[in-house]
Amino acid sequence: GIQVEQSPPDLILQEGANSTLRCNFSDSVNNLQWFHQNPWGQLINLFYIPSGTKQNGRLSATTVATERYSLLYISSSQTTDSGVYFCAVGVGSQGNLIFGKGTKLSVKP
Amino acid sequence: GAVVSQHPSRVICKSGTSVKIECRSLDFQATTMFWYRQFPKQSLMLMATSNEGSKATYEQGVEKDKFLINHASLTLSTLTVTSAHPEDSSFYICSATGIYEQYFGPGTRLTVT
Numbered sequence: 306g307i308q309v310e311q312s313p314p315d316l317i318l319q320e321g322a323n324s325t326l327r328c329n330f331s332d333s334v335n336n337l338q339w340f341h342q343n344p345w346g347q348l349i350n351l352f353y354i355p356s357g358t359k360q361n362g363r364l365s366a367t368t369v370a371t372e373r374y375s376l377l378y379i380s381s382s383q384t385t386d387s388g389v390y391f392c393a394v395g396v397g398s399q400g401n402l403i404f405g406k407g408t409k410l411s412v413k414p
Numbered sequence: 415g416a417v418v419s420q421h422p423s424r425v426i427c428k429s430g431t432s433v434k435i436e437c438r439s440l441d442f443q444a445t446t447m448f449w450y451r452q453f454p455k456q457s458l459m460l461m462a463t464s465n466e467g468s469k470a471t472y473e474q475g476v477e478k479d480k481f482l483i484n485h486a487s488l489t490l491s492t493l494t495v496t497s498a499h500p501e502d503s504s505f506y507i508c509s510a511t512g513i514y515e516q517y518f519g520p521g522t523r524l525t526v527t
């Protein structure tokens with residue numbers, strides 16, 4: 306089956322710093338989503354981005370489908386950005402997602 | 415965006431009992447819903463695909479007789495953990511597909527004592 310690899314596994318930032326999270330996948334996908342899992346476990350949709358570039362405030366994402374990777378950019382990080390960021394891809398017609406192992410981000414004040 | 419709810423958010427049960435978890439799409443219809451399980455400090459693993467009006471499709475290694483799934487309407491899917499054991503303790507999360515993307519419920523934390 307398809308493999309989804311995220312890097313780095315852990316990231317510690319000082320408030321105000323910028324960061325880039327990466328997601329590599331091993332096969333063609335028809336769906337790619339980025340999520341932020343908050344401390345209570347809720348998965349918050351950040352981007353639906355099977356290809357192209359999108360921006361939402363301090364966050365932006367780029368997926369290069371032909372090269373099988375996606376990047377999530379966080380600018381001017383805040384302590385509330387802390388949590389685990391997941392990349393998930395979909396390959397089937399049913400729509401189920403396959404998750405990477407996540408990047409745990411800690412933003413220090 | 416689309417909203418998916420789960421109930422209960424947290425449940426503690428004794429070993430050998432059964433627990434039912436409800437997943438509802440509040441503002442859209444979902445012919446397909448998904449159930450995931452997440453162990454501490456790990457990623458989400460797909461357990462099964464719930465199809466409205468038909469049998470669920472289970473992932474390899476997931477016991478269909480232990481994790482009963484019913485998708486009786488376009489807005490409700492239920493997961494029943496039968497004869498629960500301590501190793502079933504986990505965070506269970508459901509999702510439903512909107513027009514393009516999946517939306518996730520807030521999860522149910524199950525503790526089996």
